[in-house]
Amino acid sequence: MSVASPEFGVNYMKKPIVIAVVSVSIMVAFRIIMGGLALLSGELSLVDILVHIMLPIVAAVLILVGIIKGHRLAWQWGRLLGLAAAIILTVAAVVTFAYSAEQPGMMIVAALVALQGIPLFPMFFALGTKAAKEHFRLICPSCGNSKVKGGNFLFTRAICRKCHATWS
Numbered sequence: 177m178s179v180a181s182p183e184f185g186v187n188y189m190k191k192p193i194v195i196a197v198v199s200v201s202i203m204v205a206f207r208i209i210m211g212g213l214a215l216l217s218g219e220l221s222l223v224d225i226l227v228h229i230m231l232p233i234v235a236a237v238l239i240l241v242g243i244i245k246g247h248r249l250a251w252q253w254g255r256l257l258g259l260a261a262a263i264i265l266t267v268a269a270v271v272t273f274a275y276s277a278e279q280p281g282m283m284i285v286a287a288l289v290a291l292q293g294i295p296l297f298p299m300f301f302a303l304g305t306k307a308a309k310e311h312f313r314l315i316c317p318s319c320g321n322s323k324v325k326g327g328n329f330l331f332t333r334a335i336c337r338k339c340h341a342t343w344s
């Protein structure tokens with residue numbers, strides 16, 4: 177493994193970042209498979225496909241790119257949307273599974289939904305680790321505190337909640 181300067185973390189990825197990238201990739205892969213099957217079955221309208229398949233994939237890919245590049249906005253939304261999606265998809269999978277007794281096809285849908293939701297749980301925890309926060313430059317350079325807030329709309333500046341230092 178090549179070891180890069182800590183300032184240029186894009187050259188190699190820390191473990192929590194790899195976990196987050198793999199998690200989002202798994203979610204996207206199974207969403208694509210589910211979308212493909214839905215298209216083939218002809219049960220979804222074009223609007224359904226756009227809203228329920230394309231939109232989540234685009235959002236996930238944007239977050240994925242942002243996570244790799246170390247954009248704080250991707251860290252923030254990756255955690256928020258990741259956790260929300262993990263809970264919603266897992267609940268949806270359980271409910272679908274419960275109603276799948278007479279329809280074996282629903283069992284496949286339940287499995288596909290579960291495979292999108294469950295990998296997002298480890299992502300939420302991975303992004304909360306110190307190593308992940310280092311990747312996103314979320315550690316205060318003055319006091320080392322890791323509780324920060326956004327200094328501007330795009331979160332390209334961060335403010336330390338403890339000593340109020342700001343950095344980009």
Ligand SMILES: [Zn+2]
Pocket residue numbers: 316317318319320321336337338339340341
């Ligand atoms: Zn500080």
